[in-house]
Amino acid sequence: MASNPILVPILGDQLTRTLASLRGRTKDDTVILMMEVWDEATYVKHHKQKIVLIFSAMRHFAEELRSAGWTVDYIKLTDADNSGSFTGEVVHAIERHDPREIHVVEAGEWRVQQAIEEWPDKFACEVEILADDRFLCSHSEFEEWAEDRKHLTMEHFYREMRRKTGLLMTDDGKPEGGDWNYDKDNREPPKDKMNPPDVPRFEPDGITREVIELVGEKFSDHFGELEPFGWPVTSDETEKAADAFFKERIEKFGPYQDAMVHGSDDMYHSMLSTSINCGLLDPLELCKRAEKAYKDGKAPLNSVEGFIRQIIGWREYIRGFYWLHMPGLESDNKLNAQHALPEFFWTGETDMRCLADCIRSTRENAHAHHIQRLMVLGNFCLLAGINPRDVQDWYLAVYADAYQWVELPNVSAMILYADGGNLATKPYAASGNYINKMSDYCKECEYSVSKKSGEGACPFNPLYWHFMDRHRDRLKSNHRIGRIYSNWDRMDAAKKQDYLDSANAFLDSLEPAGKGWARD
Ligand code: FAD
Numbered sequence: 001m002a003s004n005p006i007l008v009p010i011l012g013d014q015l016t017r018t019l020a021s022l023r024g025r026t027k028d029d030t031v032i033l034m035m036e037v038w039d040e041a042t043y044v045k046h047h048k049q050k051i052v053l054i055f056s057a058m059r060h061f062a063e064e065l066r067s068a069g070w071t072v073d074y075i076k077l078t079d080a081d082n083s084g085s086f087t088g089e090v091v092h093a094i095e096r097h098d099p100r101e102i103h104v105v106e107a108g109e110w111r112v113q114q115a116i117e118e119w120p121d122k123f124a125c126e127v128e129i130l131a132d133d134r135f136l137c138s139h140s141e142f143e144e145w146a147e148d149r150k151h152l153t154m155e156h157f158y159r160e161m162r163r164k165t166g167l168l169m170t171d172d173g174k175p176e177g178g179d180w181n182y183d184k185d186n187r188e189p190p191k192d193k194m195n196p197p198d199v200p201r202f203e204p205d206g207i208t209r210e211v212i213e214l215v216g217e218k219f220s221d222h223f224g225e226l227e228p229f230g231w232p233v234t235s236d237e238t239e240k241a242a243d244a245f246f247k248e249r250i251e252k253f254g255p256y257q258d259a260m261v262h263g264s265d266d267m268y269h270s271m272l273s274t275s276i277n278c279g280l281l282d283p284l285e286l287c288k289r290a291e292k293a294y295k296d297g298k299a300p301l302n303s304v305e306g307f308i309r310q311i312i313g314w315r316e317y318i319r320g321f322y323w324l325h326m327p328g329l330e331s332d333n334k335l336n337a338q339h340a341l342p343e344f345f346w347t348g349e350t351d352m353r354c355l356a357d358c359i360r361s362t363r364e365n366a367h368a369h370h371i372q373r374l375m376v377l378g379n380f381c382l383l384a385g386i387n388p389r390d391v392q393d394w395y396l397a398v399y400a401d402a403y404q405w406v407e408l409p410n411v412s413a414m415i416l417y418a419d420g421g422n423l424a425t426k427p428y429a430a431s432g433n434y435i436n437k438m439s440d441y442c443k444e445c446e447y448s449v450s451k452k453s454g455e456g457a458c459p460f461n462p463l464y465w466h467f468m469d470r471h472r473d474r475l476k477s478n479h480r481i482g483r484i485y486s487n488w489d490r491m492d493a494a495k496k497q498d499y500l501d502s503a504n505a506f507l508d509s510l511e512p513a514g515k516g517w518a519r520d
Pocket residue numbers: 269270271272273274276277307310311314315316318368369370371373374378395399401402403406407410411414415
C-alpha cells in the first residue's frame with residue numbers, strides 16, 4: 001500500500017461495486033473504511049432483522065472487495081476502541097492511515113449528511129463529497145423540475161424519467177402501448193385460493209450466523225423476531241432473488257399489486273427493496289430486466305409498467321422530495337395530529353384483523369407490502385390522528401428497507417398528509433369498505449365491516465367520518481373531496497353523532513405505546 005493513500009468510507013447503504021468513490025481508484029492507493037457503529041444501529045431501535053441484514057451485507061461486501069484485491073479496514077461493533085460514530089471512526093482511520101484525501105459519497109440521510117459536511121473543516125486532509133449517482137435524478141435536476149410547479153405531481157416527474165431512460169418508449173418518443181400508466185388494470189381484488197410462489201429465502205452462512213448472535217446479544221430489547229432470518233445479503237443472493245421475481249412473479253405483479261390476503265406476506269411483490277436500498281441491486285438494471293420480460297412476451301405491459309413506475313417514478317420522486325423538503329418535513333404536522341401511537345403497533349395485540357396481520361408480518365419479517373403499509377397501517381394512523389413523530393419512528397424502526405430518505409416522505413407526506421398536500425392531492429383516507437374490497441381480512445374479523453357505528457362496528461368506519469369532520473375547514477375546498485362532504489351533510493344529525501361518539505369511544509380506548517420501543 002502506498003503511503004498517504006486515499007481513504008474511502010463506504011456506508012451501510014452504499015454496498016455498490018461501482019460506487020462513485022471507487023470508480024477510477026487504484027487498489028494500491030486506496031483504503032476502504034467500513035464501520036459498524038452504535039449511533040447508526042440505535043438512532044432508532046431498528047428491527048433485529050434489519051440490523052442483521054445490514055451488518056451481514058456489509059461484512060459480505062467487505063469480503064467481496066478484499067477478494068477483488070481492495071484493502072478494507074473493517075470496524076466491527078464489538079471492536080474494543082469502537083467510537084460509536086461515523087465521524088469518530090474516520091478520526092481513528094486518519095490516525096491509522098494518514099490519508100492525503102478522503103473521498104466519500106454523500107449520505108442518503110440528512111442526519112448523516114450533516115455530519116459528513118463537517119468533515120472538511122474537522123480534518124487536515126482534503127475531503128471530497130461525491131454525488132450519489134446510483135439515483136437517476138440528481139438533486140439539482142429534481143429542484144429544477146420542482147421549481148415553479150404548483151403541485152409536485154409524481155406522474156409528471158415519472159414521464160420525464162421515462163423519457164430520460166427511454167424505458168418503455170417507442171422510437172418516435174411515445175409511451176409503449178399508447179398510455180403512460182396502466183394502473184387501471186392493476187386493482188384486482190384477491191381471488192379465493194391464491195397461491196403466489198414462495199419468495200426465495202437464504203440459509204444464513206457463518207458470517208450471518210455470527211451477526212445473528214451479536215444482534216441477539218446486543219439488541220435483545222429491539223422490536224421483531226430475530227429468526228428465522230432469510231433475507232439475501234450477498235450479490236449472488238440478491239441476484240437469485242431478482243431472478244425468482246422475473247421468472248415467477250412479475251406476470252401477476254401488476255394486477256394484484258393492491259391485493260391483501262391474510263397470512264400471504266409477499267403476494268406477487270418483488271421483495272427487492274432491501275437489496276436495492278443497501279446498494280446490492282442496481283435499480284435501473286432491474287427496470288431493464290422488467291422491460292425485457294415484456295419485450296420477450298413473458299410479462300404483460302401493465303405489470304412491467306407498474307414495476308418500472310415504482311422504481312424510476314416513485315422511488316426517485318420520493319428521494320427528490322425528501323431533499324427538497326428537509327429538514328422541515330420531519331417536524332411538519334399540518335393536521336395537528338396529537339394522539340400517541342397505540343401499544344398494539346408494537347405488540348400486534350388488537351382485534352382488528354387487518355392491522356393484526358400487517359403487524360404480525362412486520363414483526364416476523366421486518367416487512368409488509370406496500371398496500372398494507374399505505375391503506376391499513378397508514379390509513380389507521382391518518383384517521384386516528386397519530387402524531388407524525390411516533391409514526392415516523394415506527395416505520396423507520398420496523399422495516400428492513402427503511403432509511404429516512406424513503407421512509408419519511410412516504411409516512412409524513414403520503415400517509416399522514418402532514419405536509420398539507422405537497423405530495424398527495426388528497427389524504428389517502430378510506431373506511432373499512434376499501435379494505436374489505438381489496439382483502440380477505442374482514443370475513444373473520446371480530447368487528448363487522450358492514451356495521452357503521454356503535455358496538456362491534458369496524459373502527460375504520462366511524463374513524464373515517466371523524467377524520468373528515470374534524471378536518472373540514474382544510475379539506476372542504478379540495479375538489480377531490482367535496483362530494484364526501486355533501487354526503488356527510490345529507491346525513492341526519494343523530495347518525496352523524498353516532499359516528500362521532502363511536503370514533504371518540506374507540507380513540508379513548510387506545511392504550512398509548514409504553515416508552516422505549518423506538519427510542520431510549
Ligand atoms: P415492490 O412492490 O415489488 O415494488 C418495487 C420497488 O419499487 C420497491 O422495491 C421499491 O424500491 C420501489 N417502490 C415502490 N413504492 C415505493 C414508494 N412509495 N417509495 C419508494 N420506493 C418505492 N420503501 C422503502 O424502500 N423503504 C421504506 O422505508 C418505505 N417506507 C414506506 C412507508 C410507507 C408508509 C409506505 C406507504 C411505503 C413505504 N415504502 C418504503 C414503499 C413500499 O412500500 C416498499 O418499497 C415496498 O413495500 C417494498 O417491497 P417490494 O420490494 O416487494 O416492492
